[in-house]
Amino acid sequence: MNIPAPFSQNQMRFFWSCFDHWFNVAEGGKRGGKNVLITMAYCTILEKHPSRIHLIAGVSTATARLNILDCDGFGLKNYFEGRCREGTYQNRDCLYIQTATGEKVVLVSGGGKAGDEKLIKGNTYGTAYITEANECSETFIKEVFDRTLSSPDRKVFHDLNPKAEGHWYYENILNLHEKKQTENPKYGFNYGHFTIADNMSISDDQLRAVLATYDRSTVWYARDILGKRKAAEGLVYPFFSAGQDTYLFHGDASHIDGQFYVSIDYGTHNPCSMGLWVIHDGKALRIKESYFDSRAERVQRTDEEHYAELERLTKGYYIQAVVVDPSAASFIETIRRHGKYLVIPADNDVLNGIRCVASLMQAGLVTIHESCAASRREFGLYSWDDKAKEDRVVKENDHAMDDIRYFCYTILAPLIRWADWRRK
Numbered sequence: 001m002n003i004p005a006p007f008s009q010n011q012m013r014f015f016w017s018c019f020d021h022w023f024n025v026a027e028g029g030k031r032g033g034k035n036v037l038i039t040m041a042y043c044t045i046l047e048k049h050p051s052r053i054h055l056i057a058g059v060s061t062a063t064a065r066l067n068i069l070d071c072d073g074f075g076l077k078n079y080f081e082g083r084c085r086e087g088t089y090q091n092r093d094c095l096y097i098q099t100a101t102g103e104k105v106v107l108v109s110g111g112g113k114a115g116d117e118k119l120i121k122g123n124t125y126g127t128a129y130i131t132e133a134n135e136c137s138e139t140f141i142k143e144v145f146d147r148t149l150s151s152p153d154r155k156v157f158h159d160l161n162p163k164a165e166g167h168w169y170y171e172n173i174l175n176l177h178e179k180k181q182t183e184n185p186k187y188g189f190n191y192g193h194f195t196i197a198d199n200m201s202i203s204d205d206q207l208r209a210v211l212a213t214y215d216r217s218t219v220w221y222a223r224d225i226l227g228k229r230k231a232a233e234g235l236v237y238p239f240f241s242a243g244q245d246t247y248l249f250h251g252d253a254s255h256i257d258g259q260f261y262v263s264i265d266y267g268t269h270n271p272c273s274m275g276l277w278v279i280h281d282g283k284a285l286r287i288k289e290s291y292f293d294s295r296a297e298r299v300q301r302t303d304e305e306h307y308a309e310l311e312r313l314t315k316g317y318y319i320q321a322v323v324v325d326p327s328a329a330s331f332i333e334t335i336r337r338h339g340k341y342l343v344i345p346a347d348n349d350v351l352n353g354i355r356c357v358a359s360l361m362q363a364g365l366v367t368i369h370e371s372c373a374a375s376r377r378e379f380g381l382y383s384w385d386d387k388a389k390e391d392r393v394v395k396e397n398d399h400a401m402d403d404i405r406y407f408c409y410t411i412l413a414p415l416i417r418w419a420d421w422r423r424k
Contacts, residue, residue: 051126
């Protein structure tokens with residue numbers, strides 16, 4: 001069994017309060033130890049809980065498995081090592097656990113999509129742990145509350161990363177229970193706020209390295225490092241406009257050798273943006289780009305004409321893969337039919353992709369050649385939608401921004417394992 005790092009005083013207070021409070025919420029920045037903290041409390045409670053059926057969930061089943069069953073080697077499977085096995089219960093994925101009070105069945109569910117609440121109906125759960133709770137659907141969250149009402153020792157756990165103050169989770173869930181706790185100190189609501197400084201497994205050198213990848217003016221610094229609830233507003237990448245020379249490559253790049261990739265944000269009515277990249281020694285450079293705006297040119301290109309432009313852009317280079325806007329099914333098929341390039345549909349997770357781009361650039365791992373005029377222009381215009389309650393970008397000046405995000409999040413980050421520390 002793996003033993004986690006010692007808890008901070010802040011974490012210890014939260015941990016012990018879990019045993020005499022029914023609703024326990026851990027919120028805060030990335031790598032604040034929230035998953036490990038709640039998992040330790042949850043496992044301790046499972047050991048002696050009188051109920052047989054329990055629930056863990058996340059925005060998807062895969063998220064629940066990663067954050068709770070595995071949890072960087074400190075999850076349920078670690079705690080109950082030798083006493084648990086994965087299986088199914090009523091056609092649902094689960095973990096069977098042998099405890100001091102008999103066998104427990106912990107169902108694993110996704111809760112991020114409309115209708116996911118139907119997956120957990122039909123059972124009463126003794127306890128429930130939802131990871132990244134504010135990423136799940138509101139209906140699912142409320143159904144979990146309902147499904148634990150008759151538990152003989154009701155325990156509900158949520159962990160979450162901060163969102164904007166106006167997010168529905170705060171307005172409809174957290175504020176209600178905070179009010180109830182204020183009105184009645186015995187209500188049973190336990191809240192903890194954590195940051196990376198609470199994580200005793202991270203050394204001072206590691207902490208300094210992490211902080212160096214952030215611009216303190218961004219929403220990601222406020223949320224990921226300080227653990228603050230902050231609305232996304234203004235420019236998405238303010239650091240680029242504030243110091244372009246830091247993120248630009250000047251001069252001749254023809255001498256740089258490495259692995260070459262292309263990223264494409266496809267458009268017919270909207271602009272089509274293509275970027276040629278080289279990865280060398282763990283760093284990426286956008287060497288050159290093609291940007292075709294059909295409205296400005298007053299002519300539309302066909303898929304074959306876009307493909308011809310791809311060949312012009314890559315002439316003289318051996319391309320490892322072309323990553324493309326996943327919604328561009330016809331263009332992806334066109335590339336495949338020609339048989340020259342390996343084509344990969346991009347991971348189009350906008351918010352995590354933006355966070356990934358920002359951190360890679362600020363770490364000096366992604367630069368843009370000075371000749372890439374379309375990219376430089378969009379970096380100075382790409383903005384958050386200040387009127388939206390949820391994090392949302394304005395769908396303008398975003399075509400080069402999208403293809404850059406596709407490359408960074410789908411190709412570069414997995415290749416250099418950049419995102420490892422950003423899990424909780």
